[in-house]
Amino acid sequence: xxxxxxxxxxxxxxxxxxxxxxxxxxxxxxxxxxxxxxxxxxxxxxxxxxxxxxxxxxxxxxxxxxxxxxxxxxxxxxxxxxxxxxxxxxxxxxxxxxxxxxxxxxxxxxxxxxxxxxxxxxxxxxxxxxxxxxxxxxxxxxxxxxxxxxxxxxxxxxxxxxxxxxxxxxxxxxxxxxxxxxxxxxxxxxxxxxxxxxxxxxxxxxxxxxxxxxxxxxxxxxxxxxxxxxxxxxxxxxxxxxxxxxxxxxxxxxxxxxxxxxxxxxxxxxxxxxxxxxxxxx
Amino acid sequence: xxxxxxxxxxxxxxxxxxxxxxxxxxxxxxxxxxxxxxxxxxxxxxxxxxxxxxxxxxxxxxxxxxxxxxxxxxxxxxxxxxxxxxxxxxxxxxxxxxxxxxxxxxxxxxxxxxxxxxxxxxxxxxxxxxxxxxxxxxxxxxxxxxxxxxxxxxxxxxxxxxxxxxxxxxxxxxxxxxxxxxxxxxxxxxxxxxxxxxxxxxxxxxxxxxxxxxxxxxxxxxxxxxxxxxxxxxxxxxxxxxxxxxxxxxxxxxxxxxxxxxxxxxxxxxxxxxxxxxxxxxxxxxxxxxxxxxxxx
Numbered sequence: 001x002x003x004x005x006x007x008x009x010x011x012x013x014x015x016x017x018x019x020x021x022x023x024x025x026x027x028x029x030x031x032x033x034x035x036x037x038x039x040x041x042x043x044x045x046x047x048x049x050x051x052x053x054x055x056x057x058x059x060x061x062x063x064x065x066x067x068x069x070x071x072x073x074x075x076x077x078x079x080x081x082x083x084x085x086x087x088x089x090x091x092x093x094x095x096x097x098x099x100x101x102x103x104x105x106x107x108x109x110x111x112x113x114x115x116x117x118x119x120x121x122x123x124x125x126x127x128x129x130x131x132x133x134x135x136x137x138x139x140x141x142x143x144x145x146x147x148x149x150x151x152x153x154x155x156x157x158x159x160x161x162x163x164x165x166x167x168x169x170x171x172x173x174x175x176x177x178x179x180x181x182x183x184x185x186x187x188x189x190x191x192x193x194x195x196x197x198x199x200x201x202x203x204x205x206x207x208x209x210x211x212x213x214x215x216x217x218x219x220x221x222x223x224x225x226x227x228x229x230x231x232x233x234x235x236x237x238x239x240x241x242x243x244x245x246x247x248x249x250x251x252x253x254x255x256x257x258x259x260x261x262x263x264x265x266x267x268x269x270x271x272x273x274x275x276x277x278x279x280x281x282x
Numbered sequence: 283x284x285x286x287x288x289x290x291x292x293x294x295x296x297x298x299x300x301x302x303x304x305x306x307x308x309x310x311x312x313x314x315x316x317x318x319x320x321x322x323x324x325x326x327x328x329x330x331x332x333x334x335x336x337x338x339x340x341x342x343x344x345x346x347x348x349x350x351x352x353x354x355x356x357x358x359x360x361x362x363x364x365x366x367x368x369x370x371x372x373x374x375x376x377x378x379x380x381x382x383x384x385x386x387x388x389x390x391x392x393x394x395x396x397x398x399x400x401x402x403x404x405x406x407x408x409x410x411x412x413x414x415x416x417x418x419x420x421x422x423x424x425x426x427x428x429x430x431x432x433x434x435x436x437x438x439x440x441x442x443x444x445x446x447x448x449x450x451x452x453x454x455x456x457x458x459x460x461x462x463x464x465x466x467x468x469x470x471x472x473x474x475x476x477x478x479x480x481x482x483x484x485x486x487x488x489x490x491x492x493x494x495x496x497x498x499x500x501x502x503x504x505x506x507x508x509x510x511x512x513x514x515x516x517x518x519x520x521x522x523x524x525x526x527x528x529x530x531x532x533x534x535x536x537x538x539x540x541x542x543x544x545x546x547x548x549x550x551x552x553x554x555x556x557x558x559x560x561x562x563x564x565x566x567x568x569x570x571x572x573x574x575x576x577x578x579x
Binding site: 125 | 283285286289290291292293294297298299301302305306308309310311312313314316317320373376377380384393396397398399400401402403404405406407408410411412413414415417419420421424425428450453503507508510511512513514517518520521532535536539545548549552555556559563573
């Protein structure tokens, strides 16, 4: 018995250490955003402040995160790119999923491999190959549009896997029934297939936006002279670090947790959802 | 292809087929081919491009292996990424096993949620949190000095710091595949092995690990690929005091593109990195006997 106790104790200590390792660095980072210290650190604690969100230093200069216009621009760019990625990745991923689920050729597993390969490719390579290709073939240089394209190469593949998993649970007799009863293909898609796919489309959009918003490695190569939120954070860490970076961290972690919770809820609801809503007449 | 039109009709079928062709060609295949083509050409001023001097050769790849500094960084990057992968696997296996097989009910759900939340926190922020711990005025130095273990702050930058940052940034890409694989193992199999007198090491070696093979392969592939291919982690941790000697291969590629303007060598270096990752993927698939459909799903 005591040997088992010892093993249990060891397991609990290990788990406690593991979760401390996961969370403590983030806790320190968040705490440092509220410390009244010129350098971002939690120790020594010099008092609570919100100056790193909005405030002025002793000489009256604005030091807060929200007073920084470049930051606003960077966030705006990140949002634009994220919306662009949704617009590209959802239709492309949907087409890919329908294509792979329908075709019966022997090349299917090869095509599957090609279509998911961007997920297994390092992000920098996706950025570089996109940059080279669009520069030389279409004379398109780095910028917001190229960032959307480069990120979509792998985010569309993630969406495709999501849709494919949903389609696997689709009862194909329903679409056949709709066609047999005289529905056109368009009507069947609109009234049978898309309603079934809707929850997956929604969680795909959230996933695509989150993936795009936090991307660094791919974006770095294709963004040109523009700025995004993650690039802005990295630049601040390297040049002129102040706890305003931690203030960004606090906001991003809050938004990420919110986004992750929404995504998990959507995914669970999608997993539980009943096969198809009733087909309305028309 | 005919099934596509039979199922979706002419219009939707054509749309799906067209979209897939555009995607595969313009976003996946052609960019890679153009990168390879560029890597085979010499770096020339614009007027000479396409001229008689613009012939394909392996010269850019030869440079990578002739340049001691670059070759050293390349080999160190690959080796460090492999080490990060092994560390992540060793650290994560007990956690994944406990969550998947031992913990039950709300405790298990809560612990899994405890993994999901940091998983979604951005790679840059996760790296930055370690930057703050390891920096000159950072937490670790404060603690060490507070305990009287050191008089002056230590320089903590370097290869070790980059690897610590990477294990932290990518550890969850190892935990989840392992957890998913081990969770699908029937507990009765473990009970049976124990009833038949197998020791714990033997149960893991003969029952759990064989069952978890696809998860181990996926976790290793993702972790290695992210560690070898990241530019975020080394770029941030390079700013630590003493961190300048820890350049990563991706940083060499970046500076070839944007500081030197030599896209040709940059493309060759990028392709060398890609080939290393592909070799790693195939080795893993062979060692653990899993297919591509198990790896990406």
